[in-house]
Amino acid sequence: MKNASRRNFLITAAALTAGAAASAMPLVTMKANETAKYPVVHHVFFWLKNPSSTEDREKLIAGVKTLSKIETVRALRVGVVASTEKREVVDNSWAVSELIFFSDLEGQATYQTHPIHLEFIKNCSHLWEKVIVYDAVDV
Structure with missing residues (x-):
C-alpha cells in the first residue's frame, strides 16, 4: 500500500510539472528577457457546464x-x-484556459479586484461548471 501511495504521489508530481512546462510552450513569441520581466503567472482552467x-x-x-x-x-x-x-x-478534461503574466504580486492582486475582471465573472460564470487556478512565481 505504501508503494501505491508513493507511486500516486510521483504520478501527480510529474503531471503538475509537465503541465507547468507545457503551459509555457505557447510563449515562443515572447523573448526570454520578456518573460523574465513578468515573473508572476496566473493559469486558470475552465470546465464548461455544456461541454459540447x-x-x-x-x-x-x-x-x-x-x-x-x-x-x-x-x-x-x-x-x-x-x-x-x-x-x-x-x-x-477542461475546455478553455487562460494564462496571464504579471510583473509582480501587487499587479496580480489588482487584477483580482479590477472592475473588468469582476465584470468577466458576472458575465461568464454561468458558462462554467468548474474552475481551477494555479498561481506561480519564478524562482
Missing part, C-alpha cells in the same frame, strides 16, 4: 480576452485542449 456547446466556448474565450485590457496584465494567452497524445498524466 461551441457557442458557450466561444463566449467564454471572448470574455477571457477582455481581461487583457486590465493595466497590470502584461501578457495573456487563451487556449483550448490540444490534440496531443493521450497519456495517463495528461488532463484534457
Whole structure:
C-alpha cells in the first residue's frame, strides 16, 4: 500500500510539472528577457457546464480576452485542449484556459479586484461548471 501511495504521489508530481512546462510552450513569441520581466503567472482552467456547446466556448474565450485590457496584465494567452497524445498524466478534461503574466504580486492582486475582471465573472460564470487556478512565481 505504501508503494501505491508513493507511486500516486510521483504520478501527480510529474503531471503538475509537465503541465507547468507545457503551459509555457505557447510563449515562443515572447523573448526570454520578456518573460523574465513578468515573473508572476496566473493559469486558470475552465470546465464548461455544456461541454459540447461551441457557442458557450466561444463566449467564454471572448470574455477571457477582455481581461487583457486590465493595466497590470502584461501578457495573456487563451487556449483550448490540444490534440496531443493521450497519456495517463495528461488532463484534457477542461475546455478553455487562460494564462496571464504579471510583473509582480501587487499587479496580480489588482487584477483580482479590477472592475473588468469582476465584470468577466458576472458575465461568464454561468458558462462554467468548474474552475481551477494555479498561481506561480519564478524562482
